[in-house]
Amino acid sequence: EEEHTSCEIPRDAIDVCGVQDPDDVSLDNVKEVLDSIKVLFEEDKTIKAYRLWKKLEGLVGQYEEAPQEQELSDKLMNAKELITESMFMLNQVTMEAESVFALLEELDSEEGWELAKDEAGIRTWFKQPEGSPTYHIKIQGTIKSPIFDVLALVNEVDLYQKWIPTCDLSKAVLNISKFKRMIQLCMTPPSPVNWVVSRRELMLYGYGVDMMEDNKMIAMAKSPSPGE
Structure with missing residues (x-):
């Protein structure tokens, strides 16, 4: 059975690494870039993490297509090994970021x-x-209410049944992080619809995305895919 290990990265790790800007990405700091992506993702700055990952992925792709000296070839091999070790996290970043882009495109x-x-x-x-x-x-x-009141309402999953019509059960079944969780909802259609439509269960993967650099905050809720 494959074992997954994790370690805590300090909140200020990005400042220490100095890899906030995609223009700072190089084959000499791949480990620091991946650490920065992890920190950004854990702090729900998914879009920043995604842009940094795409910059690194593009850089590696450019070097793969060009002939290299031995020293550069060794750096490229090391970069690919580090990326492979972080691929589970990078796939999560990609899936969540692309879901946000698809949502924003649909809204516009x-x-x-x-x-x-x-x-x-x-x-x-x-x-x-x-x-x-x-x-x-x-x-x-x-919504003419303070943003923190709205966020508190969304965050209190156990209280959904008190204000969402037809919802008679709501609970968080898995808390992944501060702003990521799996929730279970059950809906009972009102009479006379419930004569032909039975009670329905819904599993949702919910997560928040901090896009304050674009003056946006995103709250996503979607049916979990096998990869998630």
């Missing part, structure tokens, strides 16, 4: 969306993807 897109309702400052759209029996729903509005 108007293609295929039909406006269903525009009332009291809340706009609701829907669309049915081609070949799919399901509908996608997009809602846009302003």
